[in-house]
Amino acid sequence: MLLVGESTAGKTRAAFEAMRLLLPDYSFLAPSTREAVEVLLEDWGAIGDCVVWLDDLERFLGPGGLTLSALHRLLAPHPRVVVLSTMRSHEYNRYRDRAEHDVTGVEQDVWRQGRSVLRQAQVVQLERRWTVPERARTRVLQADPRLSRALAGGERFGVAEMLAAGPELAQAWQHAWVPGHHPRGAALVAAAVDARRAGYHRPMPADVLRRLHDGYLARHGGPELRPESFHEALIWALAPTVPAGANSLLLGDAAQGYIAFDYLIDLPAQEPILEALWWEVLERAPVHEAYAIACNAWLAGSFEPAYPTFRRAAQAGIGQAEGILFELxxxxxxxxxxxxxxxxxxxxxxxxxxxxxxxxxxxxxxxxxxxxxxxxxxxxxxxxxxxxxxxxxxxxxxxxxxxxxxxxxxxxxxxxxxxxxxxxxxxxxxxxxxxxxxxxxxxxxxxxxxxxxxxxxxxxxxxxxxxxxxxxxxxxxxxxxxxxxxxxxxxxxxxxxxxxxx
The missing domain is CATH 1.25.40.10 (Tetratricopeptide repeat domain)
Structure with missing residues (x-):
């Protein structure tokens, strides 16, 4: 089962509530990374009824993760195993059949394997904007101030989108570039967002963001923006929106690292990813994940960072990477x-x-x-x-x-x-x-x-x-x-x- 929708459409919560309601006695297994799928399969013999939870399915697709072969190994021995997953519309559309003629060379292997997995899914489309009957049912619960506030956003935004404070966060990020406001904070967010746009969906340590954000700050004007200190920038980026407890532009902490809020990744009119960021995420990512990111870098026109990753992927046994090196x-x-x-x-x-x-x-x-x-x-x-x-x-x-x-x-x-x-x-x-x-x-x-x-x-x-x-x-x-x-x-x-x- 795959729930597809725009960021903050409510995919994860809807999937979780459906699981809680319909499969209350099933075990719950949630691989945290692409590599964890293979680890899960290594000890798969004695598993009973369970849900395999893959939130943001695009993180798991491709070599070294959830391939069609791995999916068969998950499901074939266990007819009462359910793979429950979510995926943003932007990512799902990349694997649609109509996109096949747009896929060339380096991306073919990753795209083909991802599409093969998605073809097996029962897809449920979740719209960002709620229907009139859904909004009418929600008004019955207006005693909850969060729902009242979300409904007040009108029909332009979805209720779940407003509950997540997505539009407010996007506006805060945009206005932060104004000189004297929070331009360094905006640059930190831009670096974290681009890491996820590149395909790196892991928290970034503060020292990495400190190193990478300067390029984004310089792109917008550098010292002329009168940027705040790094400490002030990080506090601003982590500050929750009103009401207290809502999301922030960056999520995480000093111990685990920081990751950009989902809603920001698919915002329109974003600038090209800086080459320094491609180098950083390719060096940090495990080899199979790095191969997928290298394909993204190649398609984005950042060729130099991709070459050593193709070589690393070929050494790890990824055949398509070796073929690419021969052709080059x-x-x-x-x-x-x-x-x-x-x-x-x-x-x-x-x-x-x-x-x-x-x-x-x-x-x-x-x-x-x-x-x-x-x-x-x-x-x-x-x-x-x-x-x-x-x-x-x-x-x-x-x-x-x-x-x-x-x-x-x-x-x-x-x-x-x-x-x-x-x-x-x-x-x-x-x-x-x-x-x-x-x-x-x-x-x-x-x-x-x-x-x-x-x-x-x-x-x-x-x-x-x-x-x-x-x-x-x-x-x-x-x-x-x-x-x-x-x-x-x-x-x-x-x-x-x-x-x-x-």
């Missing part, structure tokens, strides 16, 4: 060793999920890719052709995986020596990817780069020069530090200094 030209280990690991992962997934499961098909594509990187092109071509047919029957012929496998088959054909036939296939694969995904899709641009590289490796420099000029022009919209831009520029520089004529 930064392999963790020889291709033959990577292929052995990829085959081992595929066999394990097949035993657990069956041949045609999405995770198995993705693992098959990794095996085909690493086989090609080993120079075993005929074998890679055979694997790619078989996989393209199988994946098309499962997903359809225009799925990202199918398009990628078709390009892989063309790549292997060209690299095996059939250059004329291979180039025709490569161009056809890129045309199809461009038609389906669009000319600015990262996969399309990456495949065009690979064609140029293959031509260079084959000594066909003149043709490579013509193609790289067109690719440089078509990549102009990307940031100068984007990995594709960097790779295109480096290859273009090599070709410009080539002694061979176009």
């Amino acid at each position: 030209g930064m392999p963790l280990r020889p291709a033959e060793e990577a292929l052995v690991s990829a085959r081992r992962r595929l066999n394990a997934l097949r035993r657990e999920l069956g041949d045609d499961h999405e995770d198995c098909l993705m693992a098959e594509s990794e095996v085909a890719t690493f086989t090609a990187h080993c120079g075993r092109y005929e074998e890679a071509l055979h694997l790619s052709n078989e996989l393209a047919h199988k994946a098309a029957s499962v997903f359809g012929s225009e799925h990202r995986l199918v398009l990628g496998v078709k390009f892989g088959a063309a790549w292997s054909t060209f690299a095996s020596g059939a250059q004329h036939e291979g180039l025709v296939m490569l161009d056809a694969a890129v045309r199809e990817s461009t038609r389906v995904l669009g000319p600015r899709d990262m996969a399309v641009l990456d495949r065009r780069w690979w064609i140029v590289q293959l031509l260079v490796d084959a000594g066909r420099v003149g043709e490579a020069k013509r193609r790289i000029r067109a690719l440089e022009s078509d990549c102009a919209f990307l940031a100068t530090n984007h990995p594709i831009t960097v790779r295109v520029r480096r290859l273009a520089d090599v070709l410009r200094h080539s002694s061979l004529d176009p």
Whole structure:
């Protein structure tokens, strides 16, 4: 069961009250982190009737946490186990099927595994704003001053939203940037909010917030804001709203650390996350969580902090991370060793999920890719052709995986020596990817780069020069530090200094 709604819609309280009412005799298990899910499963044999409580489900999704495999292990042996979870609408929408064409490269693994889990859920949508009948029933209880105050907020805000003081806190944060008010406090909150926007949902120690907040303060004016002391800023950020006992902008204490209030994370018109914060949270997060955060950093355009995390994730056995490093030209280990690991992962997934499961098909594509990187092109071509047919029957012929496998088959054909036939296939694969995904899709641009590289490796420099000029022009919209831009520029520089004529 999954309750989905905006922040402060009342998801957690509604789920808890439903559990208390309907399952009063069940045991209650609440993993606190992604890693705790695996710890829970290690001693899962003798469990009886219980509720597994996953508040803010997005914290648990992905490698090292709640994958489809882990969910099966939770539920299969115990028909009277209930997984009860909540998720903010913003996070849930990231995993909707309609978002599939927006997911590329580095985020595919995390997104795919999360979507597979969410597809198993019975979803209950909880609206932020209450209906007219719900508000009418609430008025019967107006003797409670908290409810009277919440109803007085009109229909713009939800009752639970007002009870949580969400709008008041958002307004307080906005006004705190005014010179002489609480700009340092606002900067502390901004750093804590961005940590959660990045995907790090753990308390931050005060010394970390002290170190990180300066960048946010400088972004808004620095000394010109006449900021208060750090001590005063922290007291202000922790002060509860009126009435006493309501939420504050930061939650926590000096011993446990501080975390931003949920309501602030999804506020509109927030600025880009500072690169210093990406570095900090990636270094602090456990490896599987860090991998998911690195994918977020990559998509946000902060590439440098992501590289060492991909390497750390690959060393921990996350296959997609190792594939990313190969594609970036930064392999963790020889291709033959990577292929052995990829085959081992595929066999394990097949035993657990069956041949045609999405995770198995993705693992098959990794095996085909690493086989090609080993120079075993005929074998890679055979694997790619078989996989393209199988994946098309499962997903359809225009799925990202199918398009990628078709390009892989063309790549292997060209690299095996059939250059004329291979180039025709490569161009056809890129045309199809461009038609389906669009000319600015990262996969399309990456495949065009690979064609140029293959031509260079084959000594066909003149043709490579013509193609790289067109690719440089078509990549102009990307940031100068984007990995594709960097790779295109480096290859273009090599070709410009080539002694061979176009």
